[in-house]
Amino acid sequence: MLELFKALADPCRLRLVAVLLKSELTVQELTQILGMGQSRISRHLKILAEAGVLTVKRQGTWSYYRAGEQNPFFTAIRPEFERALEQLPERRGDLAAVAQTLEARRKRSLEFFDQHAAQWDELSRTLLPVPEYQAGVLALIPEVAVLLEIGVGTGTLMAELARKAKQVIGVDHSPAMLVEARRRLVQDGVPGAELRLGEMTHLPIANGGVGCVVANMVLHHAPDPQAVLAEIARVLQPRGTVVLADLARHEREWAREQLADQWLGFEEGELKAWLEGAGLFEVTIERLAASGAEDVLLVKAVKH
Structure with a gap:
């Protein structure tokens, strides 16, 4: 408890915690958001991580920080602590800067896919081969009235998905x-299929509007994966199913x-925690591996 109080007893560290309770960010992004030097930010992050307030996830040469649960006392006081952080004088500006950072991630992704759409299937298959997993995805999808695929890309799955739903x-x-x-x-002559322009974090679907959501190799392109999963939970009806296929950590x-990936795949425990945090349970995860290819995670969960 004393270690925690010492770690939090600094205005800059309070701002850092407040920002990282909302999003998972790199040191470089945090320097821009808070307008501080990298050495200063890194020193504060080290203190907070040692106190168990933050966790760090290393992906290649990048390190992502987020609020953690290693300090039981911090976990216990977190709800009231978050409410108090809203009173920080820099709060509005910091949240605006976080939004700008996530928007910059989104724009980079959009520009890439608009530029490479016509060659995308060949590009992704050649640069980052994966084991054949489509049959596994389809086997997890229940028959429903309305099915939504997010990040539909070039529509490679749409014909098969149309056999699983009326719409x-x-x-x-x-x-x-x-x-x-x-x-x-x-x-392919696919009847009853509809395409809509929209963001993964702001789906053009009513609350509880679909019985199943499929996300095929899209989560690692998302600026904020947890926000995507929360949005998926919003559009799912009770007992609705989400089926994900994505890269395992690499x-x-x-x-x-070369592929506009925001994340170098995911850990199984990480995905399970995010899904349950979004209100999605009965999580099953299967890992597919093949020689010369990246491992793929097939994930299914149900909204309670």
Whole structure:
């Protein structure tokens, strides 16, 4: 308890904790948000991490910080502590700066996919091969009235998804990707499929509007994966199902530039904690591996 109080007894560290309770950020991003030098930020982060207030996740050469649960006392006081942080004089400006940072991540991703939409299937398959997993994804999807695929891309799954639901909706933030998806839907003759322009964190779907959400290799492109999972929970009806396919944690740093990956895959425990934090339970995770390919995680969860 004394260690925690010492760690929090600094205005700069309070601002850091307040920001990292909202988002997972790098040191470089935090220097821009708080307008401080990197050495100063790094020193404060070290103190907070040693007190168990923050955790650090290293992905390649980047380190992401977020609020942690290593200090039981901090976990116990966290709800009231978060409310008190709203009174910080810099709070409004810090939140605006966080929003700008996440928007910059989103814009980089959008520009990349608009530019590479026509070549995307070949590009991703060649640069970052994965084991064949589509049959596994389809096996996890229940038959529902309305099914939503987020990050529909070029529409490679839409024809198969249409067999699982009366109505299939595909959402993507890239207009160029939606052009490619529409071309594929016409080519494959998929009836009852609808494509919509939208963000993963602001889906153009009503609360409880779908029975199943599919996210195929999209979460590692999301600026804020936890916000995406919360939005998925919002649009799912009670007992609705989410099915995810994504990369397991890897160290291919070049994927950030060549494939616009925000994250170098995910740990199984990390995904399970995020899903449960979003109100999604009965989580099952299967890891698929193949020689010469990156491991893939197949995930299923249910909204209570």
